[in-house]
Amino acid sequence: MLRISKLSDYAIIILGHMAKAPSQTFAANDLAGSAGIGGPTVSKVLKALVKAHVVRSTRGPKGGYQLAQTPEKTSIASIIAALEGPIALTECSIDLSHCEQASSCNVRGNWSVINRAIHAALEAVTLADMAITPPMGSDGFHIPVKDITFQPRRNPEQ
Amino acid sequence: MLRISKLSDYAIIILGHMAKAPSQTFAANDLAGSAGIGGPTVSKVLKALVKAHVVRSTRGPKGGYQLAQTPEKTSIASIIAALEGPIALTECSIDLSHCEQASSCNVRGNWSVINRAIHAALEAVTLADMAITPPMGSDGFHIPVKDITFQPRRNPEQ
DNA sequence: TTAAAGAGGACTAAAATGGTCCCCAATAAA
DNA sequence: TTTATTGGGGACCATTTTAGTCCTCTTTAA
Ligand code: SF4
Ligand code: SF4
Numbered sequence: 510m511l512r513i514s515k516l517s518d519y520a521i522i523i524l525g526h527m528a529k530a531p532s533q534t535f536a537a538n539d540l541a542g543s544a545g546i547g548g549p550t551v552s553k554v555l556k557a558l559v560k561a562h563v564v565r566s567t568r569g570p571k572g573g574y575q576l577a578q579t580p581e582k583t584s585i586a587s588i589i590a591a592l593e594g595p596i597a598l599t600e601c602s603i604d605l606s607h608c609e610q611a612s613s614c615n616v617r618g619n620w621s622v623i624n625r626a627i628h629a630a631l632e633a634v635t636l637a638d639m640a641i642t643p644p645m646g647s648d649g650f651h652i653p654v655k656d657i658t659f660q661p662r663r664n665p666e667q
Numbered sequence: 668m669l670r671i672s673k674l675s676d677y678a679i680i681i682l683g684h685m686a687k688a689p690s691q692t693f694a695a696n697d698l699a700g701s702a703g704i705g706g707p708t709v710s711k712v713l714k715a716l717v718k719a720h721v722v723r724s725t726r727g728p729k730g731g732y733q734l735a736q737t738p739e740k741t742s743i744a745s746i747i748a749a750l751e752g753p754i755a756l757t758e759c760s761i762d763l764s765h766c767e768q769a770s771s772c773n774v775r776g777n778w779s780v781i782n783r784a785i786h787a788a789l790e791a792v793t794l795a796d797m798a799i800t801p802p803m804g805s806d807g808f809h810i811p812v813k814d815i816t817f818q819p820r821r822n823p824e825q
Numbered sequence: 826t827t828a829a830a831g832a833g834g835a836c837t838a839a840a841a842t843g844g845t846c847c848c849c850a851a852t853a854a855a
Numbered sequence: 856t857t858t859a860t861t862g863g864g865g866a867c868c869a870t871t872t873t874a875g876t877c878c879t880c881t882t883t884a885a
Contacts, residue, residue, distance in 0.1 A: 725831080
Protein backbone atom coordinates (compact mmCIF):
# COMPACT_ATOMS: atom_id res chain seq x y z
CA MET A 510 0.00 0.00 0.00
CA LEU A 511 3.07 2.22 0.02
CA ARG A 512 2.20 3.45 3.48
CA ILE A 513 4.14 5.68 5.78
CA SER A 514 4.62 4.16 9.20
CA LYS A 515 2.24 4.90 12.02
CA LEU A 516 5.00 6.72 13.85
CA SER A 517 5.44 9.10 10.92
CA ASP A 518 1.74 9.69 10.89
CA TYR A 519 1.81 10.42 14.61
CA ALA A 520 4.68 12.82 14.07
CA ILE A 521 2.68 14.89 11.64
CA ILE A 522 -0.32 14.99 13.94
CA ILE A 523 1.82 16.02 16.89
CA LEU A 524 3.66 18.66 14.90
CA GLY A 525 0.33 19.80 13.58
CA HIS A 526 -0.66 20.66 17.11
CA MET A 527 2.63 22.38 17.80
CA ALA A 528 2.33 24.39 14.62
CA LYS A 529 -0.62 26.24 16.06
CA ALA A 530 1.74 27.95 18.50
CA PRO A 531 5.07 27.75 16.71
CA SER A 532 7.18 29.30 19.43
CA GLN A 533 5.56 27.66 22.41
CA THR A 534 7.16 24.85 24.37
CA PHE A 535 5.07 21.73 24.86
CA ALA A 536 5.58 18.89 27.30
CA ALA A 537 5.40 15.47 25.71
CA ASN A 538 2.57 14.44 27.99
CA ASP A 539 0.45 17.42 27.10
CA LEU A 540 0.89 16.67 23.41
CA ALA A 541 -0.06 13.07 24.05
CA GLY A 542 -3.27 14.28 25.62
CA SER A 543 -4.30 16.57 22.82
CA ALA A 544 -3.32 14.13 20.10
CA GLY A 545 -4.96 11.10 21.66
CA ILE A 546 -1.82 9.00 21.40
CA GLY A 547 -0.09 7.10 24.18
CA GLY A 548 2.47 9.02 26.22
CA PRO A 549 5.47 6.72 25.68
CA THR A 550 4.78 6.62 21.98
CA VAL A 551 4.65 10.39 21.71
CA SER A 552 7.96 10.54 23.54
CA LYS A 553 9.49 8.10 21.13
CA VAL A 554 8.35 10.13 18.18
CA LEU A 555 9.59 13.39 19.64
CA LYS A 556 12.97 11.93 20.43
CA ALA A 557 13.40 10.98 16.81
CA LEU A 558 12.33 14.44 15.72
CA VAL A 559 14.95 16.00 17.98
CA LYS A 560 17.67 13.86 16.43
CA ALA A 561 16.63 15.08 13.01
CA HIS A 562 16.52 18.69 14.19
CA VAL A 563 12.86 19.08 13.40
CA VAL A 564 12.13 20.11 16.98
CA ARG A 565 14.29 21.39 19.83
CA SER A 566 14.04 20.11 23.37
CA THR A 567 14.56 21.63 26.79
CA ARG A 568 15.00 19.50 29.87
CA GLY A 569 13.95 20.14 33.40
CA PRO A 570 10.76 21.59 34.85
CA LYS A 571 8.93 23.81 32.38
CA GLY A 572 10.91 22.07 29.69
CA GLY A 573 9.50 20.38 26.64
CA TYR A 574 9.60 20.52 22.88
CA GLN A 575 9.47 23.39 20.45
CA LEU A 576 9.51 23.59 16.67
CA ALA A 577 13.03 24.15 15.39
CA GLN A 578 11.77 26.03 12.34
CA THR A 579 8.64 27.80 11.32
CA PRO A 580 5.87 25.50 10.08
CA GLU A 581 6.39 26.99 6.62
CA LYS A 582 9.98 25.77 6.58
CA THR A 583 9.27 22.30 7.93
CA SER A 584 8.64 19.98 5.02
CA ILE A 585 6.73 16.74 5.20
CA ALA A 586 9.76 15.11 3.64
CA SER A 587 11.95 16.07 6.58
CA ILE A 588 9.41 14.74 9.05
CA ILE A 589 9.11 11.38 7.35
CA ALA A 590 12.86 11.18 6.96
CA ALA A 591 13.24 11.78 10.70
CA LEU A 592 11.19 8.71 11.51
CA GLU A 593 12.01 6.38 8.65
CA GLY A 594 15.35 7.44 7.33
CA PRO A 595 16.11 8.67 3.82
CA ILE A 596 13.16 8.67 1.47
CA ALA A 597 13.90 6.02 -1.10
CA LEU A 598 11.55 3.54 -2.67
CA THR A 599 14.17 0.94 -3.45
CA GLU A 600 17.06 -0.63 -1.64
CA CYS A 601 19.56 0.54 -4.23
CA SER A 602 18.68 4.19 -3.80
CA ILE A 603 20.28 4.08 -0.38
CA ASP A 604 23.10 1.69 -0.90
CA LEU A 605 23.62 -0.40 -3.98
CA SER A 606 25.47 -3.10 -2.09
CA HIS A 607 22.37 -3.96 -0.08
CA CYS A 608 20.61 -5.42 -3.08
CA GLU A 609 21.39 -8.92 -4.30
CA GLN A 610 19.75 -8.40 -7.66
CA ALA A 611 21.80 -5.30 -8.37
CA SER A 612 24.16 -6.98 -10.80
CA SER A 613 21.42 -8.42 -12.98
CA CYS A 614 19.01 -5.56 -12.49
CA ASN A 615 18.35 -3.49 -15.55
CA VAL A 616 15.95 -0.93 -14.18
CA ARG A 617 18.19 0.35 -11.41
CA GLY A 618 19.17 3.64 -12.98
CA ASN A 619 15.64 4.66 -13.77
CA TRP A 620 14.47 4.54 -10.19
CA SER A 621 16.27 7.75 -9.44
CA VAL A 622 13.72 9.59 -11.53
CA ILE A 623 10.87 8.30 -9.44
CA ASN A 624 12.70 8.82 -6.19
CA ARG A 625 13.36 12.42 -6.98
CA ALA A 626 9.76 12.93 -7.98
CA ILE A 627 8.44 11.49 -4.74
CA HIS A 628 10.92 13.44 -2.72
CA ALA A 629 10.01 16.65 -4.48
CA ALA A 630 6.33 16.04 -3.79
CA LEU A 631 6.92 15.52 -0.09
CA GLU A 632 9.27 18.47 0.03
CA ALA A 633 6.72 20.74 -1.58
CA VAL A 634 4.17 20.32 1.18
CA THR A 635 4.97 21.87 4.53
CA LEU A 636 3.75 21.53 8.05
CA ALA A 637 1.94 24.81 7.64
CA ASP A 638 -0.11 23.28 4.83
CA MET A 639 -1.02 20.30 6.98
CA ALA A 640 -1.85 22.29 10.06
CA ILE A 641 -4.52 24.48 8.60
CA THR A 642 -8.11 23.37 8.50
CA PRO A 643 -9.31 24.23 5.02
CA PRO A 644 -12.95 24.95 4.29
CA MET A 645 -15.13 21.89 4.08
CA GLY A 646 -16.42 21.12 0.62
CA SER A 647 -20.02 20.24 -0.02
CA ASP A 648 -19.08 16.61 -0.45
CA GLY A 649 -17.70 16.40 3.04
CA PHE A 650 -14.10 16.59 1.96
CA HIS A 651 -11.77 19.42 2.69
CA ILE A 652 -10.72 21.51 -0.22
CA PRO A 653 -6.96 21.27 -0.54
CA VAL A 654 -5.22 24.59 -0.35
CA LYS A 655 -2.27 23.54 -2.40
CA ASP A 656 -2.08 21.50 -5.50
CA ILE A 657 0.90 20.02 -7.18
CA THR A 658 1.04 19.60 -10.90
CA PHE A 659 3.45 17.46 -12.83
CA GLN A 660 5.22 18.15 -16.02
CA PRO A 661 6.92 15.05 -17.29
CA ARG A 662 9.36 16.03 -19.96
CA ARG A 663 11.88 13.99 -21.86
CA ASN A 664 15.59 14.45 -22.13
CA PRO A 665 16.00 17.46 -19.92
CA GLU A 666 18.96 19.53 -20.94
CA GLN A 667 20.74 19.11 -17.60
CA MET B 668 12.31 4.43 4.50
CA LEU B 669 9.04 4.64 2.54
CA ARG B 670 10.04 1.59 0.55
CA ILE B 671 8.07 -0.37 -1.96
CA SER B 672 7.93 -4.05 -1.13
CA LYS B 673 10.42 -6.48 -2.59
CA LEU B 674 7.64 -8.12 -4.55
CA SER B 675 6.83 -4.83 -6.25
CA ASP B 676 10.46 -4.37 -7.07
CA TYR B 677 10.57 -7.87 -8.55
CA ALA B 678 7.48 -7.11 -10.58
CA ILE B 679 9.13 -4.17 -12.23
CA ILE B 680 12.27 -6.14 -12.99
CA ILE B 681 10.25 -9.00 -14.46
CA LEU B 682 8.07 -6.70 -16.51
CA GLY B 683 11.21 -4.89 -17.60
CA HIS B 684 12.34 -8.11 -19.21
CA MET B 685 8.99 -8.70 -20.81
CA ALA B 686 8.91 -5.16 -22.15
CA LYS B 687 11.78 -5.97 -24.47
CA ALA B 688 9.45 -8.21 -26.46
CA PRO B 689 6.04 -6.79 -25.67
CA SER B 690 3.98 -9.29 -27.59
CA GLN B 691 5.93 -12.40 -26.70
CA THR B 692 4.69 -15.01 -24.24
CA PHE B 693 7.07 -15.93 -21.44
CA ALA B 694 6.95 -18.92 -19.12
CA ALA B 695 7.32 -17.99 -15.45
CA ASN B 696 10.36 -20.22 -15.10
CA ASP B 697 12.15 -18.58 -18.01
CA LEU B 698 11.55 -15.17 -16.49
CA ALA B 699 12.85 -16.43 -13.16
CA GLY B 700 16.03 -17.45 -14.89
CA SER B 701 16.69 -14.17 -16.62
CA ALA B 702 15.74 -12.08 -13.61
CA GLY B 703 17.73 -14.07 -11.09
CA ILE B 704 14.76 -14.51 -8.78
CA GLY B 705 13.38 -17.75 -7.38
CA GLY B 706 10.81 -19.56 -9.48
CA PRO B 707 7.98 -19.75 -6.93
CA THR B 708 8.43 -16.09 -6.12
CA VAL B 709 8.22 -15.07 -9.74
CA SER B 710 5.04 -17.09 -10.04
CA LYS B 711 3.54 -15.36 -7.06
CA VAL B 712 4.32 -11.97 -8.52
CA LEU B 713 2.91 -12.84 -11.91
CA LYS B 714 -0.29 -14.19 -10.42
CA ALA B 715 -0.86 -10.86 -8.72
CA LEU B 716 -0.16 -9.03 -11.96
CA VAL B 717 -2.74 -11.14 -13.76
CA LYS B 718 -5.39 -10.27 -11.19
CA ALA B 719 -4.67 -6.60 -11.74
CA HIS B 720 -4.78 -7.02 -15.52
CA VAL B 721 -1.22 -5.88 -15.99
CA VAL B 722 -0.36 -9.12 -17.76
CA ARG B 723 -2.41 -11.82 -19.45
CA SER B 724 -1.84 -15.52 -18.92
CA THR B 725 -2.27 -18.60 -21.05
CA ARG B 726 -2.38 -22.07 -19.56
CA GLY B 727 -1.20 -25.32 -20.98
CA PRO B 728 1.96 -26.19 -22.90
CA LYS B 729 3.43 -23.18 -24.71
CA GLY B 730 1.48 -21.05 -22.30
CA GLY B 731 2.86 -18.28 -20.17
CA TYR B 732 2.53 -14.59 -19.53
CA GLN B 733 2.27 -11.65 -21.86
CA LEU B 734 1.95 -7.92 -21.30
CA ALA B 735 -1.68 -6.83 -21.34
CA GLN B 736 -0.77 -3.39 -22.65
CA THR B 737 2.14 -1.80 -24.40
CA PRO B 738 5.00 -0.81 -22.08
CA GLU B 739 4.14 2.83 -22.79
CA LYS B 740 0.67 2.33 -21.37
CA THR B 741 1.74 0.40 -18.30
CA SER B 742 2.37 2.82 -15.48
CA ILE B 743 4.54 2.16 -12.47
CA ALA B 744 1.55 3.12 -10.34
CA SER B 745 -0.50 0.27 -11.75
CA ILE B 746 2.30 -2.20 -11.11
CA ILE B 747 2.76 -1.17 -7.51
CA ALA B 748 -0.99 -1.13 -6.97
CA ALA B 749 -1.15 -4.70 -8.29
CA LEU B 750 1.19 -5.94 -5.60
CA GLU B 751 0.39 -3.66 -2.68
CA GLY B 752 -3.12 -2.43 -3.23
CA PRO B 753 -4.20 1.16 -3.68
CA ILE B 754 -1.43 3.71 -3.40
CA ALA B 755 -2.13 5.64 -0.23
CA LEU B 756 0.31 6.88 2.33
CA THR B 757 -2.12 6.91 5.21
CA GLU B 758 -4.75 4.60 6.56
CA CYS B 759 -7.50 7.16 6.13
CA SER B 760 -6.91 7.53 2.40
CA ILE B 761 -8.25 4.04 1.93
CA ASP B 762 -10.90 3.84 4.55
CA LEU B 763 -11.46 6.37 7.26
CA SER B 764 -12.93 3.83 9.64
CA HIS B 765 -9.65 1.97 9.86
CA CYS B 766 -7.98 4.75 11.79
CA GLU B 767 -8.58 5.20 15.51
CA GLN B 768 -7.18 8.72 15.56
CA ALA B 769 -9.53 9.85 12.83
CA SER B 770 -11.90 11.71 15.11
CA SER B 771 -9.21 13.76 16.78
CA CYS B 772 -7.00 14.05 13.71
CA ASN B 773 -6.74 17.51 12.28
CA VAL B 774 -4.47 16.88 9.33
CA ARG B 775 -6.61 14.24 7.67
CA GLY B 776 -7.97 16.32 4.85
CA ASN B 777 -4.61 17.59 3.77
CA TRP B 778 -3.17 14.17 3.07
CA SER B 779 -5.17 13.93 -0.10
CA VAL B 780 -2.92 16.53 -1.64
CA ILE B 781 0.15 14.45 -1.01
CA ASN B 782 -1.49 11.24 -2.04
CA ARG B 783 -2.49 12.67 -5.35
CA ALA B 784 0.97 14.05 -5.89
CA ILE B 785 2.62 10.70 -5.23
CA HIS B 786 0.12 8.90 -7.37
CA ALA B 787 0.65 11.34 -10.22
CA ALA B 788 4.40 10.85 -10.00
CA LEU B 789 4.09 7.09 -10.21
CA GLU B 790 1.53 7.36 -12.95
CA ALA B 791 3.78 9.58 -15.02
CA VAL B 792 6.52 6.99 -15.32
CA THR B 793 5.83 3.97 -17.48
CA LEU B 794 7.28 0.55 -17.93
CA ALA B 795 8.80 1.76 -21.16
CA ASP B 796 10.77 4.35 -19.24
CA MET B 797 12.05 1.76 -16.83
CA ALA B 798 12.94 -0.80 -19.46
CA ILE B 799 15.33 1.29 -21.46
CA THR B 800 18.98 1.48 -20.58
CA PRO B 801 19.84 5.14 -20.77
CA PRO B 802 23.34 6.36 -21.60
CA MET B 803 25.76 6.16 -18.72
CA GLY B 804 26.88 9.50 -17.39
CA SER B 805 30.48 10.29 -16.66
CA ASP B 806 29.83 9.93 -12.96
CA GLY B 807 28.74 6.34 -13.31
CA PHE B 808 25.07 7.13 -13.05
CA HIS B 809 22.56 6.73 -15.79
CA ILE B 810 21.13 9.92 -17.18
CA PRO B 811 17.39 9.86 -16.63
CA VAL B 812 15.39 10.11 -19.79
CA LYS B 813 12.42 11.67 -18.16
CA ASP B 814 12.16 14.29 -15.53
CA ILE B 815 9.20 15.36 -13.53
CA THR B 816 8.82 18.89 -12.34
CA PHE B 817 6.43 20.15 -9.72
CA GLN B 818 4.43 23.29 -9.63
CA PRO B 819 2.91 23.80 -6.24
CA ARG B 820 0.24 26.43 -6.50
CA ARG B 821 -2.19 27.69 -3.93
CA ASN B 822 -5.94 27.75 -4.03
CA PRO B 823 -6.51 26.14 -7.37
CA GLU B 824 -9.72 27.31 -8.94
CA GLN B 825 -11.15 23.76 -9.11
C1' DT C 826 -3.61 -39.57 -22.88
C1' DT C 827 0.07 -37.05 -21.29
C1' DA C 828 2.88 -33.35 -20.09
C1' DA C 829 3.48 -28.48 -19.58
C1' DA C 830 2.02 -24.70 -18.20
C1' DG C 831 -0.82 -21.42 -14.77
C1' DA C 832 -4.47 -20.73 -10.46
C1' DG C 833 -5.37 -20.70 -5.88
C1' DG C 834 -4.29 -20.86 -1.51
C1' DA C 835 -2.06 -22.76 2.82
C1' DC C 836 1.89 -22.53 5.40
C1' DT C 837 6.23 -20.98 7.77
C1' DA C 838 10.41 -18.38 8.90
C1' DA C 839 12.19 -14.04 9.24
C1' DA C 840 11.94 -9.20 9.59
C1' DA C 841 9.81 -4.92 10.68
C1' DT C 842 6.84 -2.36 13.51
C1' DG C 843 4.53 -0.46 17.47
C1' DG C 844 4.33 0.12 22.00
C1' DT C 845 6.10 -0.04 26.79
C1' DC C 846 9.39 0.40 30.30
C1' DC C 847 13.49 1.49 32.93
C1' DC C 848 17.24 4.11 34.43
C1' DC C 849 20.11 8.23 33.61
C1' DA C 850 20.90 13.41 32.85
C1' DA C 851 19.57 18.10 33.06
C1' DT C 852 17.56 21.95 35.28
C1' DA C 853 14.22 25.07 37.51
C1' DA C 854 12.28 26.01 41.77
C1' DA C 855 11.77 25.42 46.64
C1' DT D 856 21.26 21.79 48.32
C1' DT D 857 17.49 19.14 47.53
C1' DT D 858 13.65 17.81 45.03
C1' DA D 859 10.53 17.38 41.40
C1' DT D 860 9.94 17.61 36.54
C1' DT D 861 11.19 17.17 32.29
C1' DG D 862 13.76 14.82 28.27
C1' DG D 863 17.62 11.09 26.48
C1' DG D 864 18.89 6.63 25.36
C1' DG D 865 18.04 2.28 24.65
C1' DA D 866 16.40 -2.44 25.81
C1' DC D 867 12.62 -5.31 25.39
C1' DC D 868 8.66 -7.91 23.70
C1' DA D 869 4.25 -8.87 21.24
C1' DT D 870 2.22 -8.45 17.05
C1' DT D 871 1.95 -7.84 12.34
C1' DT D 872 3.76 -7.94 7.89
C1' DT D 873 6.56 -9.81 4.44
C1' DA D 874 8.92 -13.14 1.62
C1' DG D 875 9.34 -17.37 0.13
C1' DT D 876 7.94 -22.27 -0.55
C1' DC D 877 4.90 -25.90 -1.56
C1' DC D 878 0.85 -28.60 -2.68
C1' DT D 879 -3.13 -29.66 -5.33
C1' DC D 880 -6.20 -28.48 -9.03
C1' DT D 881 -7.34 -26.73 -13.78
C1' DT D 882 -6.38 -25.87 -18.51
C1' DT D 883 -4.79 -27.14 -22.96
C1' DA D 884 -1.47 -28.36 -26.81
C1' DA D 885 0.54 -32.19 -28.78
S1 SF4 E 1 19.15 -2.71 -7.91
FE1 SF4 E 1 17.27 -3.30 -8.99
S2 SF4 E 1 16.50 -5.01 -7.76
FE2 SF4 E 1 17.97 -3.93 -6.48
S3 SF4 E 1 16.77 -2.46 -5.31
FE3 SF4 E 1 17.50 -1.39 -7.13
S4 SF4 E 1 15.83 -1.63 -8.62
FE4 SF4 E 1 15.45 -3.14 -7.01
S1 SF4 F 1 -7.08 10.15 9.99
FE1 SF4 F 1 -5.22 11.25 10.70
S2 SF4 F 1 -4.21 9.76 12.04
FE2 SF4 F 1 -5.70 8.59 10.84
S3 SF4 F 1 -4.52 7.85 9.07
FE3 SF4 F 1 -5.48 9.79 8.45
S4 SF4 F 1 -3.88 11.31 8.87
FE4 SF4 F 1 -3.29 9.48 10.00
